[in-house]
Amino acid sequence: MLDPALEHVLRGSLALLLASGAVQKARDFALFRAAVEGYELLPARLAGVAAALFAALEGALGAALLAPARFGLRPGALALAAALFALYAAAIAINLARGRREIDCGCGGPAAHVPLSGWLLARNAILVAMALACLAGVAQRALGLVDALTIAGGVAALALIWTAVHGLLAHAAALARMQEDV
Amino acid sequence: MTEALLVSNVLLWIAVLALGAVVVALVRQIGVLHERVRPAGALAIQTGPRVGEPAPVVEADDLAGAAHVVGAPVADGRDTLLFFLSPSCPVCKALLPVLAALARGASLRVVLASDGARQEHEAFAAREGIALPYLLSTPLGLSYRVGKLPWAVLIDADGVVRAQGLVNTREHLESLLEAKAQGVASIQEYLARERAEKGAA
Missing domain, CATH: 1.20.5 (Single alpha-helices involved in coiled-coils or other helix-helix interfaces)
Structure with missing residues (x-):
């Protein structure tokens, strides 16, 4: 049983991640489409459709995770989000197995070229675990003012850590390329 | 407590x-x-043809079978932007509309170049709707010492290399044209010149 404050932190973070991912993908759709094509798992004709579906699905899931519990959308959205992260992980794992590390992961946005690596698999495993933990059941407890602090602080801290880790992954790739050049 | x-x-x-x-x-x-x-814009990191030196003259056929001579002086007075790309490079794909827009201008001839299996490139060109000349030639990439993609070389009408470098964005492409306009070989040279000017002032 998960403490309700922790569940709020995990679910809020996943919603923030999915929503910001959807906005980023929609804003730079051409790049995301090219990244989907880069994975070479779908016929090129379908890549555009798949990219649009992924972006829309992320946005919808982000909204559904934040919807009030009485709508009953949360369990389905959590399960779908876990499946989506697992699907991304599978696509990354297949291309890592093919030895195609250089392709863009399609997750860093336009500013950073994040190539594929084992780190992304670990990252996605954590995301799947977060979604499943929320699904596993939540203890009943009245939430107070301190919990609001925990939830806001927790979501903000996770978002900062996420940004920092992604930055480091992009820089690690840039650094590796630079050492190749020398 | x-x-x-x-x-x-x-x-x-x-x-x-x-x-x-x-x-x-x-x-x-x-x-x-x-x-x-980072090597950005009009910065040269390889030891290919230098800016200001004559470009290597290479003959190559495009996908349609027409013969092209790259690097030779041309009579119409237009510059040539030689753009090295690969179908597997997302950034190259993202720059294709920018290249098409540049090619619509009267003063610039844009030529794409790559090497490898012909069918793959034909499929890529058809899929992306590429109307620009698309050369397929390994000697071309070798003589311009292309190590990183997308790589662009700007050659003027006299067959002289005016700017070259790794291009990741529209701004980098434009910086090549700007580099030619200002007569600067690379980002390093530009920064060094700016520093010298500041020192003098």
Whole structure:
């Protein structure tokens, strides 16, 4: 049983991640489409459709995770989000197995070229675990003012850590390329 | 006791978020440092033809079968932008509309170049609706010492290399044209010149 404050932190973070991912993908759709094509798992004709579906699905899931519990959308959205992260992980794992590390992961946005690596698999495993933990059941407890602090602080801290880790992954790739050049 | 714990908890959250913000700021700074030292725009990192030297003259056929001579002086007075790409490079694909727009201008001839299996390139060109001349030639890439993609070389009407470099964005492409206009060979030269001017002033 998960403490309700922790569940709020995990679910809020996943919603923030999915929503910001959807906005980023929609804003730079051409790049995301090219990244989907880069994975070479779908016929090129379908890549555009798949990219649009992924972006829309992320946005919808982000909204559904934040919807009030009485709508009953949360369990389905959590399960779908876990499946989506697992699907991304599978696509990354297949291309890592093919030895195609250089392709863009399609997750860093336009500013950073994040190539594929084992780190992304670990990252996605954590995301799947977060979604499943929320699904596993939540203890009943009245939430107070301190919990609001925990939830806001927790979501903000996770978002900062996420940004920092992604930055480091992009820089690690840039650094590796630079050492190749020398 | 509860009050003491609450105070300590609030303090710890403030500390955690402040430290998180500091870490993100540090990562950003690493990014800025990378930007500063990264070969960008009209910067040359290879030992191919130098800016100001005659471009290697290479004959190559495009996908349609028409023969092209790259690097030779041309009579119409137009510059040639030679753009090396690969179907597997997302950034190259993202730049194709920019190249098409540049080619519509009267003063620039845009030529794409790559090497490898012909069918793959034909499929790529058909899929992306590429109307520009698309050369398929291994000697071309070798003589211009192309190591990184997308790589662009700007050759003037006399067959002289005017600018070249790794291009990741529209701005980098435009910086090549700007480099020619200003007569600067690379980012390093530009910065060195600026520093010298500042020193003199």
